[in-house]
Amino acid sequence: MKTSLLVVLVALCTESAFSLRCFTCKDATFNIHCLSTTACADHEKYCVTTYSTMGYGKDRKQRITKKCSAFCPAIDLNIGIAGVASSCCETSFCNVSGASSVKTSYTMVTLGILASLACILRLGF
Template sequence: MDLQISVFLLFSLFTAGHSFSCYECNGVMDSCAGQTVKTCPSGSSHCVTSTAVVQVGDIRSKATIKDCAPACQSVSMNIGILKTTASCCNTDLCNLQDADPSSNVPNGNKCFSCNGQSCSNIVTCSGIEDHCVKATGAFGGQSTVVKGCASKSICDATTSVHNVHNVQDVSCCKGNLCNGAQSVSQSFLFLCCSLLSYFLLH
């Protein structure tokens, strides 16, 4: 009995001083070379790495963010000019690497995407993007549409995204080009930002 109590007290002493840590970085210029170690606040049990790549013509921009999170799940979305991924893990300093390279491997699925004037563009889905997504919103009284590839985790969250951050409707479907190809007349960058901020911050 005394041995059990001693082992328990010893274990308590070692674990009491241990706190969960993740790498932290705001690499707005493509690199997390200067990442630091962050002791996570109480309640954070996951490390997250999120990457966003914007490609407009020949101009490409990439941002990577690493931080602690209370809970999260891996997500991926490709809407043509913007592709974003977020991966999570739950051990100390597990987010050392940037986004999983497998997230860029085509999976055979294709979806329609919008370029601000037309939604007849086609994007090739990759990694865990096994659904097509369509989101609508209103900005300044104008209707805006975003379409592209999405992971199941994004689609599972669509019930809670309605009427949040100007996003009025999000729907997902499974199957090649199942998200339609109608035209739109307004820019969709504001809707993209609202949609992505919801998935990455909630």
């Protein structure tokens, strides 16, 4: 009985230790505001980044949303004054940069990697 319980506990711990982890944010104005992380549910297999813009020139506004998802939405729509694009990936912390239309800077990539390492070290992997 004790052996069975130990096997179940090890299986549960192993599953949660290897669950997908994604950067998350909702309607952030800059990618730097998207460094929060979350452990995805078992049915969520993708990290998704959605980038939207609206307006012209100095009045142009952008929003970035990052989350875990059970599916990968294929969105790439541009109607001139507004646009939406999404990107998906399937490994932990892979959504550190923005969607394909977001310009990635080396500073942001470095900050994302450092945030990932800090999270991993904090979790004790």
